[in-house]
Amino acid sequence: MNSNLQEYSHKRFNILTGEWVLVSPHRAKRPWQGQNEAVANENRPSHDPDCYLCAGNTRINGEVNPDYKDVFVFTNDFAALQTTSPVFSIDEGLFKAESEQGICKVICFSPDHSKSLADMAIEDITKVVKTWQAEYELLGSNEAINYVQIFENKGAVMGCSNPHPHGQIWSQSTLPNEVEKKDVHQKTYYDTHKSSLLGDYLKQELEAKERIIYENDHFVVLTPFWAVWPFETMIVPKYNYTNISELSDAESIAFADAISKITKAYDALFQVSFPYSSGIHQAPTNGEDNTHWHWHMSFYPPLLRSATVKKFMVGYEMFGSPQRDITAEQAADRLRALVV
Numbered sequence: 001m002n003s004n005l006q007e008y009s010h011k012r013f014n015i016l017t018g019e020w021v022l023v024s025p026h027r028a029k030r031p032w033q034g035q036n037e038a039v040a041n042e043n044r045p046s047h048d049p050d051c052y053l054c055a056g057n058t059r060i061n062g063e064v065n066p067d068y069k070d071v072f073v074f075t076n077d078f079a080a081l082q083t084t085s086p087v088f089s090i091d092e093g094l095f096k097a098e099s100e101q102g103i104c105k106v107i108c109f110s111p112d113h114s115k116s117l118a119d120m121a122i123e124d125i126t127k128v129v130k131t132w133q134a135e136y137e138l139l140g141s142n143e144a145i146n147y148v149q150i151f152e153n154k155g156a157v158m159g160c161s162n163p164h165p166h167g168q169i170w171s172q173s174t175l176p177n178e179v180e181k182k183d184v185h186q187k188t189y190y191d192t193h194k195s196s197l198l199g200d201y202l203k204q205e206l207e208a209k210e211r212i213i214y215e216n217d218h219f220v221v222l223t224p225f226w227a228v229w230p231f232e233t234m235i236v237p238k239y240n241y242t243n244i245s246e247l248s249d250a251e252s253i254a255f256a257d258a259i260s261k262i263t264k265a266y267d268a269l270f271q272v273s274f275p276y277s278s279g280i281h282q283a284p285t286n287g288e289d290n291t292h293w294h295w296h297m298s299f300y301p302p303l304l305r306s307a308t309v310k311k312f313m314v315g316y317e318m319f320g321s322p323q324r325d326i327t328a329e330q331a332a333d334r335l336r337a338l339v340v
Helices: 025-029 122-140 177-193 197-208 249-269 328-336
Strands: 010-014 019-023 072-075 089-092 095-098 102-108 147-154 166-172 212-215 219-222 233-237 276-281 296-300
Touching: 102 122, 122 147, 122 166, 122 249, 177 197, 177 276, 197 212, 197 219, 212 249, 212 328, 219 249, 233 249, 249 296, 249 328
Parallel strands: none
Antiparallel strands: 010 019, 072 102, 089 095, 102 166, 147 166, 147 276, 212 219, 219 233, 233 296, 276 296
């Protein structure tokens, strides 16, 4: 890679969103006298009687969780989207609004309150993957649902209100902003080149071998060339699948393996249960031809220099564009060395 990218300020282009990120590698040496986060490495019990998500416990709405043994899914008690929202629109000059309907669910990854994905066996993570696949198909088959967003917020620093290992699915009637941008850019590229944008990008990454963190027979874990968050990563299937339901049993296990590898590496980086937001972007369920889609899973962790120093998206990031100090190549090198 051009050494200028490791020493001087520059911009990198995100091919999936059409946006730029400012990279300032020389700023990584600046002293830090800002806020330090508390390290959340407390030893949690395998079952917490006060946890709303543990097996057998009563949730805030009065419902009792079953004595589940692996993965448990339920409709979010405080759903951000409603199925009862009436269909309406407002178009009054510069005042525009539209109704939005949807279904929100919570997925408990394990009955063990003390674990995270990094602590779970690959066979147990595979059960989570299988649940994601089933929910994508179930929710996507609903005519009112045109997109299914699977995600996880891990850690209090990422706004997670409950430490029990869990994620969420928000499914809705329209495409959210980030997905719409990726839909447009992937379709434009596919219509022009008759090939997958992300697939062609992956070929180039595999040739460069500078940002690859881990790969197995079916998946690659890498730091994107245009990464915004300090230790941002992406899991990309080697085959051009549009959504996770297309994975075979062997590929589902390989996906679980990739998740296991990167989450374990994260925890080893600063010797802390690593916080992040992760999400799967995949084809809409709108009944249209979405051949141009190449699904992928992204991890956006906030930690920058240590377990107590995080990246703040403020100032220039709010009013200008995203900015990062450590380069994607440097981040990949550090994570690659921790994969076991």
